[in-house]
Amino acid sequence: MDLVAQLAGIVAPVFLCVGLGIFWAKVGPPFDSTLITSLVYNVGAPCLILATFQKVQMTPQAMTELALATLACYASFTVIGVVVVKLARLDIPSYLPALIFPLTGSMGLPVCYFAYGDEGLALAIVFFTFGAIGTFTLGAAIAEGTFSLKKLAQAPVIYAVVIAVALQLTGRQLPDWVFNTTNLLGGMVIPAQLIALGVSLLELRTGGIARSAVLGVFRLAMGVAVGFAIAWAFGLEGAARAVVVIQSAMPVAVSSYLFAQQYRRRPEEVAGMVVVSTAVSFVTLPLLLAVLL
Amino acid sequence: MIFKILSVIAPVFVCAGIGFFWGRTGRSFDSRMVGALALNLGMPCLAFSTLTKLSVSPEAFATMAGTYALALVCFLAVGLTVITVLRLPAHTYLPVFTSSNTGNMGLPLCLFAFGPEGLAFGICIFVMSSVFSFTVGWSIYAGRFAADVFYNNPLIYAVAVALIFMATGTQPPAWLANTTGLVGGLTIPLMLISLGVAIANMRAHGAVTIIGISVVKLLAGFSVGYGLSVLLGLEGAARGALIIEASMPVAVHNYMFAQRFNRSAADTASMILISTLIALACLPLLMLVVL
Numbered sequence: 001m002d003l004v005a006q007l008a009g010i011v012a013p014v015f016l017c018v019g020l021g022i023f024w025a026k027v028g029p030p031f032d033s034t035l036i037t038s039l040v041y042n043v044g045a046p047c048l049i050l051a052t053f054q055k056v057q058m059t060p061q062a063m064t065e066l067a068l069a070t071l072a073c074y075a076s077f078t079v080i081g082v083v084v085v086k087l088a089r090l091d092i093p094s095y096l097p098a099l100i101f102p103l104t105g106s107m108g109l110p111v112c113y114f115a116y117g118d119e120g121l122a123l124a125i126v127f128f129t130f131g132a133i134g135t136f137t138l139g140a141a142i143a144e145g146t147f148s149l150k151k152l153a154q155a156p157v158i159y160a161v162v163i164a165v166a167l168q169l170t171g172r173q174l175p176d177w178v179f180n181t182t183n184l185l186g187g188m189v190i191p192a193q194l195i196a197l198g199v200s201l202l203e204l205r206t207g208g209i210a211r212s213a214v215l216g217v218f219r220l221a222m223g224v225a226v227g228f229a230i231a232w233a234f235g236l237e238g239a240a241r242a243v244v245v246i247q248s249a250m251p252v253a254v255s256s257y258l259f260a261q262q263y264r265r266r267p268e269e270v271a272g273m274v275v276v277s278t279a280v281s282f283v284t285l286p287l288l289l290a291v292l293l
Numbered sequence: 294m295i296f297k298i299l300s301v302i303a304p305v306f307v308c309a310g311i312g313f314f315w316g317r318t319g320r321s322f323d324s325r326m327v328g329a330l331a332l333n334l335g336m337p338c339l340a341f342s343t344l345t346k347l348s349v350s351p352e353a354f355a356t357m358a359g360t361y362a363l364a365l366v367c368f369l370a371v372g373l374t375v376i377t378v379l380r381l382p383a384h385t386y387l388p389v390f391t392s393s394n395t396g397n398m399g400l401p402l403c404l405f406a407f408g409p410e411g412l413a414f415g416i417c418i419f420v421m422s423s424v425f426s427f428t429v430g431w432s433i434y435a436g437r438f439a440a441d442v443f444y445n446n447p448l449i450y451a452v453a454v455a456l457i458f459m460a461t462g463t464q465p466p467a468w469l470a471n472t473t474g475l476v477g478g479l480t481i482p483l484m485l486i487s488l489g490v491a492i493a494n495m496r497a498h499g500a501v502t503i504i505g506i507s508v509v510k511l512l513a514g515f516s517v518g519y520g521l522s523v524l525l526g527l528e529g530a531a532r533g534a535l536i537i538e539a540s541m542p543v544a545v546h547n548y549m550f551a552q553r554f555n556r557s558a559a560d561t562a563s564m565i566l567i568s569t570l571i572a573l574a575c576l577p578l579l580m581l582v583v584l
Contacts, residue, residue, distance in 0.1 A: 005466065005467060005468075006467070008466070008467065008468040009466075009467030009468050009470075010471075012467075012468030012469075012471065012472055013468070013471045013472040013475045016468075016472045017472065017475065017476060020334060020476070028326075028329060029323075029325055029326050029329055030323075030326065031326060032323040032326050032327075034321075035321065035322060035326075035327070038320075039486070043311055043486075044482075110475065114471050175296070175300075176296060176297075176299075176300035177296070177299045177300040177303035178303075179300075180301075180303065180304045180405050181303050181304040181307045181308070184304045184308065184401065184481060184482050184485075185307075185308060185311075185482045187478030187479070187481075187482060188479045188483060190475060191335075191475050191476045191478055191479045192330075192479060194475075195330070
């Protein structure tokens with residue numbers, strides 16, 4: 001019974017916020033996703049990073065270890081993704097980004113936070129940051145066909161990460177007024193992203209559902225397998241192990257859909273992958289947590 | 294002391310500043326959607342989450358509600374006096390005295406000055422102020438009694454449920470506490486950013502009456518808050534939250550009400566803008582008094 005209550009405390013906020021988004025899309029005024037995404041990426045996310053790393057002190061060693069494990073996860077996703085897409089004779093630009101990048105932000109962060117508190121959130125942010133950097137560079141490059149660092153240099157998240165890492169390494173703290181401000185603004189990131197996720201789940205126009213379903217489920221299965229394997233290979237324990245597994249096992253990221261839409265890379269099928277993998281993860285996530293906790 | 298004051302007022306200035314920049318650079322900002330998100334989803338969750346953490350007792354909560362009811366009566370008396378003396382129409386100028394910016398400006402100040410206890414008192418005052426604005430204030434603008442806005446406000450129901458938890462001394466289950474805590478995090482930043490956008494998009498005209506009313510409103514608010522806190526012997530967070538909230542400028546929703554009922558929206562916008570700017574400038578002094 002305790003485990004059920006504990007699991008409910010972790011997954012209910014995610015499900016209920018997504019539910020609020022779906023509810024909003026049905027009855028509320030038009031949801032301006034562009035505005036919310038812009039506020040989250042340009043203002044909220046950098047603040048969340050700064051504030052979280054003020055609350056959690058990580059040793060450089062722990063941070064490096066987690067960063068390497070994260071990179072190993074993404075490298076594995078890329079290799080496996082390329083092989084699978086090639087074997088299935090699908091085109092790389094449309095399907096590969098969706099297989100590589102999991103939903104580490106809107107879904108991974110709150111799950112890790114409610115499971116392991118601020119420490120879990122800090123670890124999850126490391127994983128999320130690499131995902132964000134990868135999406136802006138590699139993801140965009142695969143979908144667009146050209147590699148560019150311009151998008152990356154324009155992402156405020158990067159500067160927040162640099163400042164946070166510098167503060168951690170020098171053992172310095174932000175002044176109170178900066179911490180209060182960033183902590184306040186960072187608080188809107190997770191709920192806003194989850195509600196936006198709910199809205200977009202309802203507004204996504206899906207197509208080719210059979211293939212999307214198979215690929216979506218494959219993304220989840222691959223995530224779980226790679227997560228456990230990498231955590232074992234790096235000898236991770238406790239919160240670090242759980243965070244790597246949880247973040248790896250997240251469903252297909254909505255950002256993959258946005259890229260697919262922008263560059264006309266079969267957005268309907270990517271949308272199908274997002275919807276199917278998210279829906280399936282609502283069932284598999286509590287099971288995964290039950291194993292990890 | 295300077296750093297303490299800075300840590301309280303900086304979040305307000307920075308968040309509202311982001312909104313102001315957003316509005317001034319002409320980026321699109323759907324105020325209606327953000328307002329609905331912050332007030333209909335975020336606010337009930339923030340109120341529920343803050344109140345059920347039991348940082349204030351039900352008695353202290355009730356005392357604060359009663360105290361702010363007294364404050365509202367005083368505001369109404371000041372407002373009636375001013376509009377009678379200046380022969381101004383009540384439907385445009387009376388709510389200016391009673392509806393203060395207890396939400397987007399008052400709550401973060403209470404939070405950062407006095408922590409969760411301050412926020413709980415601030416929310417108590419915000420609830421009283423909202424109930425008053427959405428019943429009496431709304432009716433004054435409409436020119437007839439109307440309370441449907443009151444029943445449609447999810448905040449009322451969230452507070453009612455929170456009061457049950459408070460009265461019985463029980464904690465909500467983890468799933469409910471975590472969810473409301475998470476969604477509640479939307480409220481204050483979105484409200485402050487909206488405030489900045491609203492300031493950026495409003496135009497003021499500096500007629501003497503408008504400036505005069507704005508100054509009188511702020512002075513009266515502070516005096517009533519300070520006076521009541523001395524009279525009732527309030528201390529610490531309760532005293533601070535009351536003085537802060539009573540001193541807040543004219544609420545932004547007055548502009549929406551004035552537009553909707555064809556009252557003088559331009560005058561209302563001017564009073565909101567002028568009182569907000571004066572209040573922002575005086576925030577360090579206000580903090581010096583309450584801290």
